[in-house]
Amino acid sequence: MGNSNKTYDVVVIGAGHNGLTNAAFLAKSGLDVLVLEKNDYIGGATVSRELEPGWFYSNCSYVCSLFRPEIYQALDLGRHGLEIVPLQGSVTFSQSGDYFGSYHHSEIRRREIARHSQRDADASIRFDADLMKWCRLIRGMLLRTPPDPTSFKPRDFMEFAFLLKKFHELSEDQIYQFIRFFTMSIAEYLEEYFENDLLLAHFSGGSIIGTGLGVYSPGTAYVLLHHAMGDVDGNVGSWGFARGGMGAVSGALASAFQAHGGEIRSGAEVAEINVSGRTATGVTLASGEVIKAKKVVSNLDAQRTFLKVMNEKDVPPDVLTRARNFKIRGSSGKLNIALDGMPKFPTLPEGSPLTLGHMHFTDTLERLERAYDDWKEDRWSADPYTDTLIPSQYDPTVAPPGKHMMSVFVQYCPVEAEGGWTPEKKDAFGKTVIDQINDYSPGFKDMIVHAEVRTPKELEEEVGLTGGNIFQGELTLDQLLFNRPFPGYAQYRGPVRNMYMCSSSNHPGGGVMGAPGANAAREILRDLKRTDTTPEDFGDD
Amino acid sequence: MHDFTKTLAPSPFYDRIVAQSQTQNWAHWNGYQTPRVVDTVASEYFAVRSSCSVMDLTPMEKYRITGPDAKAFLNRLVVRDVSKLKPGRVTYVVWCNDEGKVIDDGTVFHLSEGVYRLCAQHHQLDWLRLSSIGFDVSIELETHDVAALSVQGPTSYSVLTEAGISGLETVKPFDIVHTQLDGFDITVSRTGFTGDLGYELWTEPENALALWDAIFEVKKRGLYDIRLIGLDALEMVRIEAGFIMPGWDFNTAETVIRDGYDRTPYELDLGWLVNLNKPYFTGKRALAAANKQPLKRKMVKLILDGNKVPSGSFIFDRKDGKNIGAVMAHSWSPILKRAIAYADIELINGQVPKEVSVEIYYQKELAWKLHWARAEVTDKPFWTPKRRSITPPDAY
Ligand SMILES: Cc1cc2nc3c(=O)[nH]c(=O)nc-3n(C[C@H](O)[C@H](O)[C@H](O)COP(=O)(O)OP(=O)(O)OC[C@H]3O[C@@H](n4cnc5c(N)ncnc54)[C@H](O)[C@@H]3O)c2cc1C
Numbered sequence: 036m037g038n039s040n041k042t043y044d045v046v047v048i049g050a051g052h053n054g055l056t057n058a059a060f061l062a063k064s065g066l067d068v069l070v071l072e073k074n075d076y077i078g079g080a081t082v083s084r085e086l087e088p089g090w091f092y093s094n095c096s097y098v099c100s101l102f103r104p105e106i107y108q109a110l111d112l113g114r115h116g117l118e119i120v121p122l123q124g125s126v127t128f129s130q131s132g133d134y135f136g137s138y139h140h141s142e143i144r145r146r147e148i149a150r151h152s153q154r155d156a157d158a159s160i161r162f163d164a165d166l167m168k169w170c171r172l173i174r175g176m177l178l179r180t181p182p183d184p185t186s187f188k189p190r191d192f193m194e195f196a197f198l199l200k201k202f203h204e205l206s207e208d209q210i211y212q213f214i215r216f217f218t219m220s221i222a223e224y225l226e227e228y229f230e231n232d233l234l235l236a237h238f239s240g241g242s243i244i245g246t247g248l249g250v251y252s253p254g255t256a257y258v259l260l261h262h263a264m265g266d267v268d269g270n271v272g273s274w275g276f277a278r279g280g281m282g283a284v285s286g287a288l289a290s291a292f293q294a295h296g297g298e299i300r301s302g303a304e305v306a307e308i309n310v311s312g313r314t315a316t317g318v319t320l321a322s323g324e325v326i327k328a329k330k331v332v333s334n335l336d337a338q339r340t341f342l343k344v345m346n347e348k349d350v351p352p353d354v355l356t357r358a359r360n361f362k363i364r365g366s367s368g369k370l371n372i373a374l375d376g377m378p379k380f381p382t383l384p385e386g387s388p389l390t391l392g393h394m395h396f397t398d399t400l401e402r403l404e405r406a407y408d409d410w411k412e413d414r415w416s417a418d419p420y421t422d423t424l425i426p427s428q429y430d431p432t433v434a435p436p437g438k439h440m441m442s443v444f445v446q447y448c449p450v451e452a453e454g455g456w457t458p459e460k461k462d463a464f465g466k467t468v469i470d471q472i473n474d475y476s477p478g479f480k481d482m483i484v485h486a487e488v489r490t491p492k493e494l495e496e497e498v499g500l501t502g503g504n505i506f507q508g509e510l511t512l513d514q515l516l517f518n519r520p521f522p523g524y525a526q527y528r529g530p531v532r533n534m535y536m537c538s539s540s541n542h543p544g545g546g547v548m549g550a551p552g553a554n555a556a557r558e559i560l561r562d563l564k565r566t567d568t569t570p571e572d573f574g575d576d
Numbered sequence: 577m578h579d580f581t582k583t584l585a586p587s588p589f590y591d592r593i594v595a596q597s598q599t600q601n602w603a604h605w606n607g608y609q610t611p612r613v614v615d616t617v618a619s620e621y622f623a624v625r626s627s628c629s630v631m632d633l634t635p636m637e638k639y640r641i642t643g644p645d646a647k648a649f650l651n652r653l654v655v656r657d658v659s660k661l662k663p664g665r666v667t668y669v670v671w672c673n674d675e676g677k678v679i680d681d682g683t684v685f686h687l688s689e690g691v692y693r694l695c696a697q698h699h700q701l702d703w704l705r706l707s708s709i710g711f712d713v714s715i716e717l718e719t720h721d722v723a724a725l726s727v728q729g730p731t732s733y734s735v736l737t738e739a740g741i742s743g744l745e746t747v748k749p750f751d752i753v754h755t756q757l758d759g760f761d762i763t764v765s766r767t768g769f770t771g772d773l774g775y776e777l778w779t780e781p782e783n784a785l786a787l788w789d790a791i792f793e794v795k796k797r798g799l800y801d802i803r804l805i806g807l808d809a810l811e812m813v814r815i816e817a818g819f820i821m822p823g824w825d826f827n828t829a830e831t832v833i834r835d836g837y838d839r840t841p842y843e844l845d846l847g848w849l850v851n852l853n854k855p856y857f858t859g860k861r862a863l864a865a866a867n868k869q870p871l872k873r874k875m876v877k878l879i880l881d882g883n884k885v886p887s888g889s890f891i892f893d894r895k896d897g898k899n900i901g902a903v904m905a906h907s908w909s910p911i912l913k914r915a916i917a918y919a920d921i922e923l924i925n926g927q928v929p930k931e932v933s934v935e936i937y938y939q940k941e942l943a944w945k946l947h948w949a950r951a952e953v954t955d956k957p958f959w960t961p962k963r964r965s966i967t968p969p970d971a972y
Contacts, residue, residue: 104883104913107913108881108912108913108914111912112913113909113911113912113913113914113959114912118622118625118626118911119910120622120626121618121619121622123616123618123619139616140598140599140616278626376798377798428801429622429626429627429801430626430627431626431627431730431731431734431800431801431972432972436734436738436799436800437797437798437799573882573883575940
């Protein structure tokens with residue numbers, strides 16, 4: 036037990052990757068920082084666990100596409116053991132026995148698109164350039180605190196000017212296009228470029244991942260950026276698997292944090308943020324232990340922060356209302372599977388590199404929309420959209436030699452399966468997914484050594500993601516930028532003094548990105564009038 | 577008969593390399609056709625850093641040095657004391673001319689009592705024979721008579737063990753063992769140019785394809801991923817590992833035309849190799865004198881801020897300050913997410929500066945832009961994983 040008379044400079048609640056990022060920058064500036072984690076392991080949704088001896092699952096997040104290279108560099112994460120091995124290519128299998136493969140060699144990729152539609156091969160040039168424009172625009176905002184549009188403080192004004200300037204690098208027409216893009220559905224957006232059904236299905240999948248939206252719902256086009264961003268960093272190694280699974284990301288962050296003198300306590304659930312006279316003074320653990328701190332930072336999602344660990348009487352009524360209304364319904368499940376060997380996909384030619392990337396089994400927009408319809412009715416999709424990967428093909432650390440580890444992200448899976456989850460329903464959900472894979476990979480079922488099935492219920496109970504929402508809150512315009520989590524609270528400062536938020540519920544949102552953690556650290560250091568240890572955006576000029 | 581129809585010679589592994597090359601993107605190395613990129617630079621780089629890479633090392637210049645005076649000859653040739661190099665051990669060396677300027681670098685393998693192999697970057701037979709006058713020593717070029725593969729990466733130990741090479745668990749860095757694989761002789765050394773766990777395998781050319789197949793059979797059996805790599809990926813890992821390339825990062829003394837364009841070991845940050853206490857060696861007098869003089873310039877390592885890679889960049893003491901040198905080899909380090917570089921710089925008031933400014937020109941949508949990057953100056957290798965030196969090695 037810690038010394039109860041001690042007062043920490045900062046206590047961070049939650050050792051998710053954002054909590055750790057936040058803590059590392061604060062410790063780097065010389066502050067005395069303690070991270071408290073309820074689980075016996077760190078990482079939150081950025082974790083690797085050995086549930087079957089010899090196999091390491093990335094239990095939640097599984098690809099590292101958004102993590103800010105600036106943070107990686109500033110915390111020297113490579114020297115703390117992180118290695119992001121590039122992931123290349125993707126494939127969608129069609130029911131007719133064909134497939135569309137997106138290859139990493141551009142010439143092969145082009146020929147493959149042309150095999151399905153010559154016109155689409157050319158349209159993809161326009162599509163890639165447009166997507167890059169939007170990515171570039173958003174990327175410039177990731178490591179910045181959003182402006183408060185209702186405020187006229189000089190710094191906010193400068194921020195606002197910065198955003199406008201960013202906009203001004205686009206033509207007026209492009210700004211209108213961007214606003215359209217922000218509010219469009221992915222299906223309609225893609226239909227402005229492509230004609231082939233298989234391609235449309237292939238490119239739209241990423242946009243529904245983690246959302247409570249369907250391919251025809253407005254706002255899904257934007258989500259595509261959260262998946263395309265990794266490509267924009269340009270330099271080798273910006274999109275891929277963390278060697279050793281996603282736990283390597285939190286492991287390296289924890290190592291950097293500890294190298295700067297930070298302290299982590301796991302198995303230490305915070306019951307309440309202590310507030311005295313509208314000022315946070317520390318936390319009380321579920322065990323009853325009180326820990327004093329000059330600043331308290333929450334790595335929990337907005338609902339958990341304002342409705343669970345804060346005493347409701349400390350929270351202004353408008354914040355309570357907004358927290359209750361915060362859109363944070365879970366829609367995803369996950370299967371992590373230990374395999375006795377490498378599954379075969381007979382549709383693909385012998386030696387095809389396409390098994391090395393993302394694999395999908397949904398070949399039309401209609402099937403994608405039907406999968407969403409099930410979720411709206413509180414059922415898991417009978418014919419789900421999955422993002423399937425076998426990282427053990429190039430990561431020798433996640434499965435024994437000759438054996439494999441498969442990660443299957445499943446869209447959609449309801450928070451409450453028609454009246455609540457039962458073990459039987461969970462098994463049936465797992466079976467639905469396994470059957471689908473088996474349709475494209477005969478013999479697959481017989482290779483399964485162990486499978487971890489996760490529904491939003493497990494995600495909520497284990498990781499503490501309210502509703503099992505993977506992004507800690509829907510990524511729609513009403514909950515993005517200066518609206519995240521709510522207007523007036525987008526600058527990482529909480530409703531009481533000395534209390535801050537650093538989780539994915541804050542700008543720029545969900546994904547293993549580290550940006551909310553770093554941005555919150557910058558604001559805390561600013562309030563303490565200390566030198567900023569957080570990195571500036573590389574900028575691409 | 578001299579074949580003038582082909583520019584480049586095939587190595588004994590040629591058929592396998594051509595079959596595996598996705599890009600048919602070739603470079604030349606010592607007259608051999610060598611892959612520049614086999615598939616993608618990224619996948620090849622990460623084969624070295626995350627799994628297992630294979631590279632054809634045959635083109636490397638190799639000399640067999642034997643005879644009663646072999647040891648004495650080598651110790652007179654190189655600036656390091658190699659007189660105590662035991663059979664079964666390898667060491668890194670450079671050699672200089674009488675003026676103490678570096679001619680080349682390489683490795684000395686003490687293969688068995690009195691039998692040495694010298695690996696060099698450049699053609700050295702002329703200099704070796706010149707240097708051997710008065711010694712009872714035989715120096716033979718064996719570049720084309722030894723087929724060699726470099727197998728590097730965290731699973732290289734596991735892969736080679738699975739391929740049927742036994743006894744590697746006791747092989748320490750810079751050790752050599754002679755063993756057998758499927759009935760033919762191979763020599764294995766725990767050496768490499770990657771800074772990672774790795775081995776180099778040496779055999780007669782007639783066994784080359786059998787050696788290759790034994791290794792890649794491990795991949796076919798589905799046990800480990802193994803990737804053939806080309807020179808572009810090698811360039812990245814060797815810079816990370818802190819290795820320099822004579823002829824690329826500095827001029828070799830024999831090729832210098834302009835006065836002052838050659839370098840002493842001290843100027844290359846290789847002073848630690850020079851042993852002024854051993855008996856006379858080529859360049860000793862000049863190096864002893866140089867060692868007493870304050871250093872004027874030095875090859876340093878730079879770790880840059882930001883994400884721009886300095887290609888052809890000048891180095892300044894500060895932004896818009898005094899030009900003190902230029903960048904030589906440079907790379908993006910995917911594992912550090914940093915641009916890293918070697919730079920040949922003048923010292924400032926006799927001191928190596930702690931940081932410098934690098935003027936980087938780069939292009940975005942064809943427009944040229946200028947970026948000033950702060951760079952930290954270091955003398956340590958950029959990347960040194962623990963697995964490189966652990967014995968027995970980890971499985972991955
Ligand atoms: C199934 C799934 C798949 C995903 N796939 C990807 C992907 O492939 N790529 C990607 O970039 N993103 C992905 N994401 C999203 C990404 O993982 C999350 O957005 C991100 O990890 C959230 O990080 P965080 O630090 O903000 O919060 P969290 O990881 O949620 O961290 C919060 C931490 O707080 C702890 N905690 C909760 N309550 C308490 C308490 N009372 N006291 C103490 N500690 C507490 C939790 O245990 C947890 O460790 C995925 C998420 C899920 C769930």
